[in-house]
Amino acid sequence: xxxxxxxxxxxxxxxxxxxxxxxxxxxxxxxxxxxxxxxxxxxxxxxxxxxxxxxxxxxxxxxxxxxxxxxxxxxxxxxxxxxxxxxxxxxxxxxxxxxxxxxxxxxxxxxxxxxxxxxxxxxxxxxxxxxxxxxxxxxxxxxxxxxxxxxxxxxxxxxxxxxxxxxxxxxxxxxxxx
Amino acid sequence: xxxxxxxxxxxxxxxxxxxxxxxxxxxxxxxxxxxxxxxxxxxxxxxxxxxxxxxxxxxxxxxxxxxxxxxxxxxxxxxxxxxxxxxxxxxxxxxxxxxxxxxxxxxxxxxxxxxxxxxxxxxxxxxxxxxxxxxxxxxxxxxxxxxxxxxxxxxxxxxxxxxxxxxxxxxxxxxxxx
Numbered sequence: 001x002x003x004x005x006x007x008x009x010x011x012x013x014x015x016x017x018x019x020x021x022x023x024x025x026x027x028x029x030x031x032x033x034x035x036x037x038x039x040x041x042x043x044x045x046x047x048x049x050x051x052x053x054x055x056x057x058x059x060x061x062x063x064x065x066x067x068x069x070x071x072x073x074x075x076x077x078x079x080x081x082x083x084x085x086x087x088x089x090x091x092x093x094x095x096x097x098x099x100x101x102x103x104x105x106x107x108x109x110x111x112x113x114x115x116x117x118x119x120x121x122x123x124x125x126x127x128x129x130x131x132x133x134x135x136x137x138x139x140x141x142x143x144x145x146x147x148x149x150x151x152x153x154x155x156x157x158x159x160x161x162x163x164x165x166x167x168x169x170x171x172x173x174x175x176x177x178x
Numbered sequence: 179x180x181x182x183x184x185x186x187x188x189x190x191x192x193x194x195x196x197x198x199x200x201x202x203x204x205x206x207x208x209x210x211x212x213x214x215x216x217x218x219x220x221x222x223x224x225x226x227x228x229x230x231x232x233x234x235x236x237x238x239x240x241x242x243x244x245x246x247x248x249x250x251x252x253x254x255x256x257x258x259x260x261x262x263x264x265x266x267x268x269x270x271x272x273x274x275x276x277x278x279x280x281x282x283x284x285x286x287x288x289x290x291x292x293x294x295x296x297x298x299x300x301x302x303x304x305x306x307x308x309x310x311x312x313x314x315x316x317x318x319x320x321x322x323x324x325x326x327x328x329x330x331x332x333x334x335x336x337x338x339x340x341x342x343x344x345x346x347x348x349x350x351x352x353x354x355x356x
Contacts, residue, residue: 001280001284001285001286001287001315001316001318001321002284002285003282003283003284003309003310003312003315004283004284004285006331009283009326009331011326011328011329011330011331012327012328012329013329014329016329017328017329020327023327036214040334040337043330043333043334043337044333044334044337045328046328046329046330047324047326047327047328047330047333048326048327048328049327049328070334072330073329073330074328074329074330077328077329077330078328102179104181105181105182105187106179106180106181106182107179107180107182108179109179112344112348113348113351113352131181132181134181137179137181138179140179143179146225146344148187148189148225148226149190149198149201149225149226149227150189150190150195150223150224150225150226150227150252150255150256151189151190151191151192151194151195151224151251151252151255152189152221152224152225152250152251152252152255153184153187153189155221155222155225155340156218156221156222156248156336156340158334158336158337159218159221159222159336159337159339159340160340161337162333162334162337162338162340162341163340163341163344166290166324166341166344166345167344167345170290170291173291174291
């Protein structure tokens with residue numbers, strides 16, 4: 001089985017990426033502490049060509065050496081914005097027409113096992129220790145939860161982001177094809 | 179919307195985890211360089227209660243300070259094994275009855291968009307720079323590829339592992355329910 005070379009992958013350049021049609025998903029990071037997580041989210045966001053990433057509160061922004069280490073240049077292709085407050089960001093995205101989804105373990109959350117929502121959407125991901133602030137959870141249209149059956153209380157934030165971005169991408173393109 | 183407390187999450191203890199029925203998935207790391215990636219894979223493996231993680235070649239093993247930093251104790255719940263060679267690991271898992279799936283960008287790969295295989299399975303993930311060795315790719319039953327439409331050539335290995343583990347978990351429990 002022949003492994004594809006970098007040329008055979010035929011990827012976009014950063015300028016082609018900026019011009020190209022996007023997957024209508026926005027990722028909102030609510031006070032994420034680790035720059036490595038920010039960079040890793042940008043790298044995955046590049047792979048699925050998502051609309052943009054909103055960095056809120058204490059979340060770090062490019063240019064930054066630690067972000068670059070895990071983004072590997074995706075900070076130059078993916079559009080990003082900074083907001084002082086996550087609530088301000090949510091209000092602005094809602095005005096633009098995005099459904100607001102908090103990825104959090106709450107009573108009455110939507111189980112990601114059955115999740116097939118492919119509407120234009122902003123997903124919020126929370127702080128490594130505290131999760132999403134109660135205020136931001138309350139401002140969301142609904143909460144989405146990845147079922148967990150192990151011993152730990154949560155997944156790593158960049159892994160969570162990857163799982164949700166992947167399923168959204170799949171939902172969106174399946175809807176598009178129908 | 180009420181955020182669940184740690185007690186309300188009602189997670190397993192490490193000894194309950196070891197006794198509990200597992201998701202019949204094994205993750206094989208083929209010469210993964212970063213201890214942080216190893217720890218992160220263990221943490222996600224805990225969340226989906228997967229069978230075990232096989233650490234091959236130069237891949238580091240617990241106990242290790244860097245692995246602990248991202249595994250957060252999942253190295254004590256999830257079963258892991260070390261193999262000198264990935265090929266030796268693949269041969270042993272095949273004898274146990276597992277389907278061997280290489281997560282790699284190759285000609286003729288199965289697109290993860292349509293992937294719904296929930297059979298007992300070992301998924302191989304490769305080195306951060308070189309990917310999976312050609313020898314290990316050739317030893318697999320088939321290759322699985324996450325579609326990418328951005329500028330970068332690959333996803334981070336722990337994010338890739340999370341996306342594949344999640345989709346396998348979903349496929350498996352959907353099959354189980356049918």
